Amino acid sequence: xxxxxxxxxxxxxxxxxxxxxxxxxxxxxxxxxxxxxxxxxxxxxxxxxxxxxxxxxxxxxxxxxxxxxxxxxxxxxxxxxxxxxxxxxxxxxxxxxxxxxxxxxxxxxxxxxxxxxxxxxxxxxxxxxxxxxxxxxxxxxxxxxxxxxxxxxxxxxxxxxxxxxxxxxxxxxxxxxxxxxxxxxxxxxxxxxxxxxxxxxxxxxxxxxxxxxxxxxxxxxxxxxxxxxxxxxxxxxxxxxxxxxxxxxxxxxxxxxxxxxxxxxxxxxxxxxxxxxxxxxxxxxxxxxxxxxxxxxxxxxxxxxxxxxxxxxxxxxxx
Amino acid sequence: xxxxxxxxxxxxxxxxxxxxxxxxxxxxxxxxxxxxxxxxxxxxxxxxxxxxxxxxxxxxxxxxxxxxxxxxxxxxxxxxxxxxxxxxxxxxxxxxxxxxxxxxxxxxxxxxxxxxxxxxxxxxxxxxxxxxxxxxxxxxxxxxxxxxxxxxxxxxxxxxxxxxxxxxxxxxxxxxxxxxxxxxxxxxxxxxxxxxxxxxxxxxxxxxxxxxxxxxxxxxxxxxxxxxxxxxxxxxxxxxxxxxxxxxxxxxxxxxxxxxxxxxxxxxxxxxxxxxxxxxxxxxxxxxxxxxxxxxxxxxxxxxxxxxxxxxxxxxxxxxxxxxxxxxxxxxxxxxxxxxxxxxxxxxxxxxxx
Numbered sequence: 095x096x097x098x099x100x101x102x103x104x105x106x107x108x109x110x111x112x113x114x115x116x117x118x119x120x121x122x123x124x125x126x127x128x129x130x131x132x133x134x135x136x137x138x139x140x141x142x143x144x145x146x147x148x149x150x151x152x153x154x155x156x157x158x159x160x161x162x163x164x165x166x167x168x169x170x171x172x173x174x175x176x177x178x179x180x181x182x183x184x185x186x187x188x189x190x191x192x193x194x195x196x197x198x199x200x201x202x203x204x205x206x207x208x209x210x211x212x213x214x215x216x217x218x219x220x221x222x223x224x225x226x227x228x229x230x231x232x233x234x235x236x237x238x239x240x241x242x243x244x245x246x247x248x249x250x251x252x253x254x255x256x257x258x259x260x261x262x263x264x265x266x267x268x269x270x271x272x273x274x275x276x277x278x279x280x281x282x283x284x285x286x287x288x289x290x291x292x293x294x295x296x297x298x299x300x301x302x303x304x305x306x307x308x309x310x311x312x313x314x315x316x317x318x319x320x321x322x323x324x325x326x327x328x329x330x331x332x333x334x335x336x337x338x339x340x341x342x343x344x345x346x347x348x349x350x351x352x353x354x355x356x357x358x359x360x361x362x363x364x365x366x367x368x369x370x371x372x373x374x375x376x377x378x379x380x381x382x383x384x385x386x387x388x389x390x391x392x393x394x395x396x397x398x399x400x401x402x403x404x405x406x407x408x409x410x411x412x413x
Numbered sequence: 414x415x416x417x418x419x420x421x422x423x424x425x426x427x428x429x430x431x432x433x434x435x436x437x438x439x440x441x442x443x444x445x446x447x448x449x450x451x452x453x454x455x456x457x458x459x460x461x462x463x464x465x466x467x468x469x470x471x472x473x474x475x476x477x478x479x480x481x482x483x484x485x486x487x488x489x490x491x492x493x494x495x496x497x498x499x500x501x502x503x504x505x506x507x508x509x510x511x512x513x514x515x516x517x518x519x520x521x522x523x524x525x526x527x528x529x530x531x532x533x534x535x536x537x538x539x540x541x542x543x544x545x546x547x548x549x550x551x552x553x554x555x556x557x558x559x560x561x562x563x564x565x566x567x568x569x570x571x572x573x574x575x576x577x578x579x580x581x582x583x584x585x586x587x588x589x590x591x592x593x594x595x596x597x598x599x600x601x602x603x604x605x606x607x608x609x610x611x612x613x614x615x616x617x618x619x620x621x622x623x624x625x626x627x628x629x630x631x632x633x634x635x636x637x638x639x640x641x642x643x644x645x646x647x648x649x650x651x652x653x654x655x656x657x658x659x660x661x662x663x664x665x666x667x668x669x670x671x672x673x674x675x676x677x678x679x680x681x682x683x684x685x686x687x688x689x690x691x692x693x694x695x696x697x698x699x700x701x702x703x704x705x706x707x708x709x710x711x712x713x714x715x716x717x718x719x720x721x722x723x724x725x726x727x728x729x730x731x732x733x734x735x736x737x738x739x740x741x742x743x744x745x746x747x748x749x750x751x752x753x754x755x756x757x758x759x760x761x762x763x764x765x766x767x
Contacts, residue, residue: 185526217489247482
């Protein structure tokens with residue numbers, strides 16, 4: 095049972111990591127004309143939280159949602175087609191990287207304006223409570239969203255109405271290039287949120303299993319008390335805010351800062367765990383190869399796929 | 414063939430028509446719910462949410478102010494299959510929700526390649542009079558209609574508000590529904606049963622042959638007054654067209670009237686500059702350039718803010734007299750003697766202290 099879970103974690107972590115590596119390889123061709131905000135370094139949060147939230151959950155995210163999408167949908171055909179702006183993409187090329195989503199897979203909306211999906215996630219939770227369908231909503235956002243009034247408005251309303259929603263703050267310390275300490279006039283966020291009528295948890299870990307357990311624990315409490323939950327996870331963004339490169343030469347942060355995080359890299363950690371629990375190196379390699387092949391097939395298909403018909407620029411404005 | 418059964422009608426106000434529609438729509442569809450600051454209090458948004466107390470709390474509830482979050486909540490609920498009706502006591506407060514409206518609600522469907530739909534209604538009341546001034550008087554239809562993805566409705570009669578609100582609630586698109594406070598007092602003959610009026614259908618509210626006045630919201634009341642006086646005193650036959658929905662815009666009906674009378678005034682209840690009146694004037698000019706007997710005239714708010722003090726407020730709002738003078742100019746008439754004519758004054762309805 096545990097082994098199955100660990101394999102599932104790794105499959106998703108590796109999928110996200112590998113997809114983004116291929117994006118890094120290919121971005122220079124200038125065929126994926128969409129601003130890339132990479133998940134690299136933070137993969138374990140999306141994977142761990144969503145595993146605990148279950149298949150039936152609904153997620154909302156930000157412009158940095160490659161990991162969310164891939165963990166939820168576990169497919170790469172429509173994903174890459176969307177990156178290439180093709181008719182076969184998740185939104186027929188109308189959304190791109192910053193709006194990657196899949197209603198079917200339960201990633202309802204992602205957005206390029208900070209904090210904007212938070213109240214929408216609360217509304218989705220309101221509807222689920224209204225219909226008593228037992229669905230959980232997970233709202234993902236970065237530390238920058240904490241600077242927005244709408245975060246506090248949404249948290250307040252969710253707590254007031256006891257909605258089935260889990261707020262997950264993926265904290266990489268930077269709103270683009272400004273650190274939390276340069277932007278914040280309050281005590282640590284989990285402490286502040288703990289004064290609301292909800293459950294809170296926090297962790298500085300890159301271990302997907304720990305994130306999973308932490309999430310399972312809070313969801314358990316939420317089900318009993320019928321109160322929302324709030325989780326705060328720190329991570330380190332390996333690459334620049336937007337784009338596929340490192341940016342240590344810019345001077346606002348040092349490579350040294352990253353090194354301790356690299357040692358506990360989430361993908362590496364989970365790979366080591368698989369070996370530790372007795373998987374053979376070749377089994378892991380075979381799994382990786384299958385994922386690599388899937389990704390290559392998707393890239394080829396996406397490149398070959400047609401662009402949307404020109405008339406599409408005016409469709410989907412109204413239902 | 415059986416004879417059509419006579420429709421049972423009643424004389425009710427605009428406000429009562431709104432409340433009745435909300436009740437009927439909530440009875441019809443369990444996914445419809447009504448929410449917003451103070452919708453449930455003793456005043457019930459000028460009576461327009463009266464009678465909804467019979468529904469359980471989840472279908473009729475007050476909220477924190479939080480205009481932005483509450484708009485996002487409406488979107489999220491709509492994406493998950495509900496039909497929210499969000500109520501604001503003033504249009505001005507909607508500006509706090511503009512981020513959600515313009516960045517999230519309007520492009521929700523487009524940005525998902527058609528996967529999502531957002532059937533929500535945002536009702537907001539346009540204030541005027543007794544010191545409403547620059548933060549309680551905006552209508553902003555041009556601002557909302559400028560954004561693709563939104564529909565904008567401005568009913569001007571009790572009959573229309575009922576049919577259009579029902580359509581707005583049943584629409585699979587987000588609708589901004591703008592109600593003028595003074596129209597709340599207007600009475601009309603309204604069928605008791607539920608009915609819909611399609612969005613995007615203008616109405617020729619008064620037939621005429623000499624000049625067309627395209628009027629939005631409260632300007633319909635002013636246009637009627639002007640038309641009555643001119644008919645009596647100058648024998649002028651004014652046609653009044655109420656677009657009713659700003660977007661979708663019923664160009665066909667407007668153009669047909671312009672072609673018929675060949676004199677057009679657009680009387681829009683909003684600022685003139687970059688306003689809906691400019692849009693309508695441009696479209697008429699494009700379609701009827703060679704046949705118009707005079708350039709399209711616009712009557713709308715000047716490029717200034719609305720003041721609290723009555724004399725300055727009077728200057729700000731165009732009225733029936735402005736419409737009369739504009740028609741005289743167009744048709745080259747002598748000035749109409751307005752002695753003894755009574756014009757609308759809110760003091761007849763409302764006196765302070767507030």
